[in-house]
């Protein structure tokens with residue numbers, strides 16, 4: 548079983564979280580690849596002209612985890628542009644992750660809801676979402692717990708059944 552983690556990360560927090568998620572997905576039996584989204588021009592909050600350097604292909608994976616930072620009380624436009632660029636996630640299980648600096652209600656909940664909506668619109672079955680607070684540093688115990696919850700929900704053994712093809 549293969550898992551893809553696709554994240555945007557400007558200052559490294561989300562990629563750090565993604566690595567923890569990858570480690571836990573590995574423990575429940577997945578081969579995991581992490582892809583970092585990169586843009587041609589410097590990305591800004593709410594930008595509508597995002598051009599991705601590469602669009603990671605999700606077709607070979609059983610599950611996909613997508614995420615990035617909260618920007619301007621919303622999902623950052625790079626992660627959103629990735630999901631707008633792919634054709635289908637039918638038959639895949641998914642999770643969404645976000646990192647944020649402000650209290651969770653101020654944008655993170657909305658960002659995760661937006662990501663969930665986009666994933667579901669592509670046909671994925673969203674098993675879980677996690678927001679991780681990161682201001683100057685991260686609480687590593689909370690990060691590990693969040694990563695473990697994602698892996699448990701996406702686990703081929705204990706997680707929810709696969710989405711219909």
Ligand SMILES: Cc1cc2nc3c(=O)[nH]c(=O)nc-3n(C[C@H](O)[C@H](O)[C@H](O)COP(=O)(O)O)c2cc1C
Pocket residue numbers: 555556557558559560561562592615616617618619620621646647648649650653654655681
């Ligand atoms: C342009 C910009 C806008 C941001 N807007 C928000 C926000 O609305 N709410 C919030 O909680 N954090 C906000 N942040 C903080 C980031 O979400 C937080 O630092 C995140 O962990 C960064 O992730 P990264 O290191 O993966 O890029 C913003 C950061 C930047 C650079």
